[in-house]
Amino acid sequence: MLEMNGISKIYRTDLIETHALRNFSLKVGDGEFVAVTGPSGSGKTTFMNVAGLLESFDTGSYKLDGADVSRLSDEQRSRLRNEKIGFIFQSFNLIPDLDIYDNVDVPLRYRRLAAKDRDQRIKSALEVVGLSSRMHHMPSQLSGGQQQRAAIARALAGDPRFLLADEPTGNVDSLMARQVMDLLEQINEMGTTIIMVTHDPELARRAHRNVHIVDGQISDFRPYEPRAEIEAAAVAHGPAPMTMTPA
Amino acid sequence: MFGYYLKLASRNLRRNPGLTALMIGAVALGIAVCVMTLTMYRALSGNPIWWKNDVLYAVTMDFWDPTEEYFDSKPGVPPWQLTYRDALAVFASDIPKRKVIMHKAVGTLSLEDRQARPERVTTRVTTTDFFGAFDVPFQYGGTWAPSADTGPEPVMVISRAMNEKYFGGRNSVGERIRWNDNEFRIVGVRDHWMPLPSFYDVNNGSLEEPEDVYIPFGWNAALEIYSAGNTQGWKAEEINSYRDFLNSENIWIQMWVELPDENARRRFQDFLDNYAQEQKQAGRYGRPLNNRLTPVDQWLVDNDVVGNDDRVLVGLAFAFLAVCLLNTVGLLLAKFLNGAAMTGVRRALGASRRQVFMQHLVEVGVVSSIGAALGLALGGLMLMGLRALYTVDPTDQGGTQALAQVDMTSVATALALAFVATIAAGLYPAWRIGRIPPATYLKAQ
């Protein structure tokens, strides 16, 4: 599904160069649910943005769904984002002047789908997240958890192969966080590959696999383990042991 | 997609009505000023008496200084006024159907038996054909008899505005009125009339209003009237009396004739040339024969009636529009950048740079369309205001209509120009917002 090899990303400002990603390599298989953890400023968001084709990178190669995406035009990247990738943000990022229905409609508009098709997809996406009765509410009229569910519906409506969630539970309380997590698992079970950044070890444990980023590099890699083992490992989990970056 | 963009634009614009009003207002103001000046310019650069272009001629003769051109920039074009004695001599010809010699003066108007305050009035000292030659409308009465021109008889035509002031707008024909303490009898009341540009006397610019009162030309000699326009001379002459002045080489009289056909025109031209030839033989002319009969179209060009001032005004109006548009660009840019986070979200959800650009451009289009429509309305109001400056009566049927009858071509030009300019002005902010890497604003959250 996703294959990054030796990616580096450097932010240059007048004074300093920040190596946000260095020689970063990662492979995520079809249908996987990967949790990304790491200290603040370690490069998690940068990784998500590169993975989501929102940002370019300096060196290395990136294959998405088998196709090399390092040298695409803006039009092509936008199209891939629109068709293959769904984004969920920590701060929901619903468009405040649009009601929930119109928010979910946004990616479908850019795909130029017919009105009837759009309507169907919007309604079924809202059904999945349990917000059918709220579709004509404005974002400000919903609770944080509901807003995040609406954002998930928006990410889902286009039927992406690949969902990128950057701290999706960062702004909701723990009960809501669990609900959001349930929803993501449910989506994953339907076949969507998910990469989720989180600070919450409990949530991270529920993923198939954890990727720990420190200082722009993967520092702890564990292949798919049965959940019980992950939990066991998590209990013993101290400071992240330094292991090799997988190819 | 266009419909979607339109819907987004209207939502975005309604979200911040103050800012939206400011942008639309700036565009509207710029456009209004442009529409107004362009219309004015068109009105001024037109021929206000085009239907007489092949019969009405300005008469000019080159009596000027043999050593110098009258118009530095237009060698060969004779001065546009005549000397008194040449004007009178040529006026004697009976070839023209109508002939007008005249100048502008200033006098004091008063009523003997009433307390009405004496008032300084602009006065045209002219001949009876003035009104017929220039198609001047009358509210009451008409012009004086030809015999009154030279008599001269104490007869007067007053303007509608003066008639309102002194007689409350009633028919004042037959009433007596004093001009510089000489009693005149009113024979006619001129109706509203405002040829634009004012072409028949180019002394005072293209927006000069017609005079308040009209008296026969013969009163010059009797009342020793001097011109309120330009009097120009080139020769060192001793002038000790008004008589001397009338016989001098000073030019101050305007002359127009109406020649109904080509034959008459040729005969009158010959007449002019013969007269000039005689004068030459008498030793008066130092310059080659250069007598002209100039139709109004050419007259407006020769005399720069639509002067550089008017063109500068149009230039200024467009500069003003540019300032308004620059302001709007600033506001648009601020507004677009303000919404950059949401643009980032749209980019993440699959909007391409081009789609973001188009979405914002449609928003610019909505602003400029509303601005243009408002600007047009505002421009119309400004023109009405301008028109009111020149007339008292809104039922005016005169030449100021040229100002109010918004000329469709000039409006279309101004509008199209302004619309295109606004869109062009909006290109930059729309482009800028499209260039922002989407991640930047997502991260700023």
Ligand SMILES: Nc1ncnc2c1ncn2[C@@H]1O[C@H](COP(=O)(O)OP(=O)(O)OP(=O)(O)O)[C@@H](O)[C@H]1O
């Ligand atoms: N646009 C940018 N310009 C310059 N430096 C940047 C930019 N974006 C991120 N960085 C730097 O790159 C590094 C990685 O940032 P990133 O946002 O990926 O961290 P993060 O792991 O997501 O942190 P957090 O957990 O706080 O969200 C940081 O040092 C950050 O300061």
Ligand SMILES: [Mg+2]
């Ligand atoms: Mg982050």
